[in-house]
Amino acid sequence: MKISTNLKSSFKLLFAGLALSAVLASCSKDFDNTPAPAVSGFNIIHASPTTELLDFYVNNTRGNNQNFGFTQRFGYYEVYSGTSKISVTKKGSGTPLIGENFNFQPERLYSLFIVGKVDSLKYLMVKDSVSLPASGKANIRFVNASPDAPALNLMVGTAAADLVTDKAFRQYSEFLAVDAASKVTLTAKNKTTGAIEATLPNVNIEAGRTYTVWAKGLKAATDSTKLGLAIFTH
Incomplete structure (x- = not known):
C-alpha cells in the first residue's frame, strides 16, 4: 500500500x-x-x-x-x-x-x-486537529451547540483567565494548549454577566491528548436535554 x-x-x-x-x-x-x-x-x-x-x-x-x-x-x-x-x-x-x-x-x-x-x-x-500537543500539554477546543444559550466563555479548572471567550450558538474556538491536570472542573460562563451556566466536574486532562468540549442542551429545559457540558477525545 x-x-x-x-x-x-x-x-x-x-x-x-x-x-x-x-x-x-x-x-x-x-x-x-x-x-x-x-x-x-x-x-x-x-x-x-x-x-x-x-x-x-x-x-x-x-x-x-x-x-x-x-x-x-x-x-x-x-x-x-x-x-x-x-x-x-x-x-x-x-x-x-x-x-x-x-x-x-x-x-x-x-x-x-x-x-x-x-x-x-x-x-x-x-x-x-492532527497536530500533537506540546510536551506536558493537551489541546482543547470549545463548541457552543446550545440553541438558546447566551454567548459563553469556557474556564478550565481555577485558571485566572477564561480559556475561550464569547462563543455564541454554532461558534467554536481553535484548539488551545492547556496543562495536563486531574479532576478539574470545566465551567461555561455567561459572556456578558459572568454567571455560571453549566459545569462538568472531575475531568482528567491527559498530556498528549486532544479534546472537544461542547455546550449541549437547552437553557430553558429541566429534563435530560437541559443545558450542560460534554467532552470527547479525538
Whole structure:
C-alpha cells in the first residue's frame, strides 16, 4: 500500500483505526499502478436537544448501526475525499430532516455536529486537529451547540483567565494548549454577566491528548436535554 510521503505521522496514527475494507481496496490498487483513492474521516455528533433518535446517511447509505441519541457520537467514519452528501432522518424514517453536500479534503479529519431543535436541524462542520500537543500539554477546543444559550466563555479548572471567550450558538474556538491536570472542573460562563451556566466536574486532562468540549442542551429545559457540558477525545 502506497502512502504519501508528506502525510503527518500524527495523521497516520489517527487513521490507523479506519475501516479495513478501505485499506484492502487501496492496497489492491498498487497492482495496476493506479493511485489509491484519497480518504477523509469525520465524527458525527447528535447535539440536537431532543429525546428523538436519529439515523444518518452518507450518500444514501446509513452510517449508524445502533441507536443514535442526544449527545452520542460516531466516528471517525471513513469517506472517500471529495463531495459526499450527509443526511439525517428520524430513526427508521426515509424522509430527511436535513441533507447537505460536504467537500471532504484529502487526508483531513472533521467533526460534524447536528444542532438545533429536531424540527429545524442545522449542521456545524469543523476541521479537527492532527497536530500533537506540546510536551506536558493537551489541546482543547470549545463548541457552543446550545440553541438558546447566551454567548459563553469556557474556564478550565481555577485558571485566572477564561480559556475561550464569547462563543455564541454554532461558534467554536481553535484548539488551545492547556496543562495536563486531574479532576478539574470545566465551567461555561455567561459572556456578558459572568454567571455560571453549566459545569462538568472531575475531568482528567491527559498530556498528549486532544479534546472537544461542547455546550449541549437547552437553557430553558429541566429534563435530560437541559443545558450542560460534554467532552470527547479525538
